[in-house]
Amino acid sequence: MRLRNIPRAEGTLREHPAVIKRPEDQRGCWGQVFGNRNPVRIEIGMGKGRFLLHMAKARPDINFVGIERYSSVLLRAVEKYDAEEFKDMQNVRFICIDARKIEEVFAPGEVDRIYLNFSDPWPKARHAKRRLTSAEFLERYGKVLAPSGRLEFKTDNTELFNFSLEQIRQSGWLLEQFTYDLHHNEEMNRGNIMTEYEEKFSSRGNPIHKLVAVQNSGRPQQRGDAASAETEGKKD
Numbered sequence: 001m002r003l004r005n006i007p008r009a010e011g012t013l014r015e016h017p018a019v020i021k022r023p024e025d026q027r028g029c030w031g032q033v034f035g036n037r038n039p040v041r042i043e044i045g046m047g048k049g050r051f052l053l054h055m056a057k058a059r060p061d062i063n064f065v066g067i068e069r070y071s072s073v074l075l076r077a078v079e080k081y082d083a084e085e086f087k088d089m090q091n092v093r094f095i096c097i098d099a100r101k102i103e104e105v106f107a108p109g110e111v112d113r114i115y116l117n118f119s120d121p122w123p124k125a126r127h128a129k130r131r132l133t134s135a136e137f138l139e140r141y142g143k144v145l146a147p148s149g150r151l152e153f154k155t156d157n158t159e160l161f162n163f164s165l166e167q168i169r170q171s172g173w174l175l176e177q178f179t180y181d182l183h184h185n186e187e188m189n190r191g192n193i194m195t196e197y198e199e200k201f202s203s204r205g206n207p208i209h210k211l212v213a214v215q216n217s218g219r220p221q222q223r224g225d226a227a228s229a230e231t232e233g234k235k236d
Contacts, residue, residue: 005072056086147215165211
């Protein structure tokens with residue numbers, strides 16, 4: 001899908017105080033950016049920002065950085081941030097970069113959690129490395145995540161989800177939890193904040209898949225819920 005260019009996006013983002021213009025200059029210094037030592041969590045490909053902003057509102061003790069590649073998309077998140085509902089919220093910043101550059105923006109261990117929500121599935125096999133849950137991206141995440149840091153991923157695309165599960169295992173990560181039907185998994189759905197896409201897809205009856213992973217520290221892997229285990233058994 002072609003993104004609509006918004007001519008005013010660049011100027012608006014350049015002037016907005018919550019948008020970090022040279023994020024690479026803040027590498028290792030995000031505590032200074034927020035003025036506290038609270039954990040830093042990032043959402044890669046945040047779209048219009050609904051998930052990030054509601055997370056930040058619910059958790060004022062956590063700092064959130066929204067990452068979006070396209071300025072016209074980031075503009076929508078910034079405009080949402082300026083709405084009365086989120087006015088004066090100080091634990092949110094935005095950056096406009098390609099996700100492949102996160103190691104240039106965050107120092108080793110500087111990130112507490114990474115959220116990936118309804119990422120582009122890049123369905124063609126030759127584009128697999130572009131998927132945000134590919135082994136190449138997992139390696140990047142591992143370099144900026146704290147030892148106890150987590151990766152959380154949601155999608156309605158079953159093929160992408162199965163690919164992600166396999167990539168996590170092959171990359172030596174620990175799969176803590178996963179489900180093929182988030183909204184019917186009481187434990188994993190507790191406190192869930194829906195994205196725009198999640199609300200749209202689930203309203204159509206599409207089950208939402210979710211996984212939580214950490215870098216493996218030698219602990220045994222956990223399986224998902226009963227439906228997930230059954231699907232896995234069919235795959236093996």
